[in-house]
Amino acid sequence: MIHQRLFIASILVGLCISQVALAESYVIAPNTAAPKGNLSPALLVIRNGGGTYIGETDDGRPIFDLPANSPLITKKSDYNVEFEIEPLGNRKIYEARELLVSYRPGKKPSRQDLADAGFEVVEDYERGTVLVIRPTQAIVLNQETINRLAILRQIEHAEFNHRCKVAPLEAQEFTGQDNAPPPVNDPLWDKLYGIRRVGTPEAWRNINPSPSPSSSNSQFGDDSEEIIVAVIDTGVDYRHADLRANMWVNPDEIPGNGKDDDGNGIIDDVHGASFVGGRASGDPMDDNGHGTHCAGTVGGVGNNGIGVVGVNRRVKIMALKFLDKDGYGTDIDYVK
Known part of the structure; x- marks a missing residue:
């Protein structure tokens, strides 16, 4: 009887251990x-x-x-x-x-x-x-x-x-049917997988069927410069040759005077702001590369013989940085 009870107890213990496992x-x-x-x-x-x-x-x-x-x-x-x-x-x-x-x-x-x-x-x-x-x-x-x-x-x-954490950048090349000559003189056009994949050249042609190939602004209306796109990412290299002409400039801030001219709590937020690590700063310089890449896709200057072109080459880019140099951030910094 004792052996029988021990046997039953062993089964029960084994079942409990199995359930936990x-x-x-x-x-x-x-x-x-x-x-x-x-x-x-x-x-x-x-x-x-x-x-x-x-x-x-x-x-x-x-x-x-x-x-x-x-x-x-x-x-x-x-x-x-x-x-x-x-x-x-x-x-x-x-x-x-x-x-x-x-x-x-x-x-x-x-x-x-x-x-x-x-x-x-x-x-x-x-x-x-x-x-x-x-x-x-x-x-x-x-x-x-x-x-x-x-x-x-x-x-x-x-x-x-x-x-x-931001996803790493992966190089991709367009593999679709596109035998038309490049619509811009930017040397990296053949590498712009995303822009060509979503049919950007067709959209450009619908906006202006007969653009002047010599003008970087010819395919967009004059009001395009009034559109501001905030790139919320690792920041933006606002000195980049293909971006600096299209960077948003805060009209209420005096660059480099060390003061919060617009009263928003951030000093010298000329091209945007950084919120990495919960600390607000007026310098959203990209130290990772991902945000600059995205900004180029959105609004890289076109037909300037340099690098890439953006979907809208006259849009204004506001740089908002919440991801650090390793691509990490938190939701609250994103919200800010």
């Missing part, structure tokens, strides 16, 4: 819009006990320990959201405990309300009606804390303050 770490990412309510899909997973949040990947996707029978694994959907699920594998885990909380103008939750829910304010970005919060010491992101946060009526939406 079946919980594995997965990278999840929603590929549909968030459901109704004030929580992002990842926070919904925590609130509903769908998994245990343990951090995020290098590119800001949340990582969960999920039970084997989780609908996120078996069906790749739950909470009216479809998810992309991948095993964690050898990816590194980065701690991410900060949340972005947006609220309606004039309805900001008090610090005491947030403290009662188990959170403290890291940053108050009033211009964007956004708070950066994190669990107070010794408090973790779990069902209880997320539920207490979700019932605060002032909160419009809550999401992780993800760490993000």
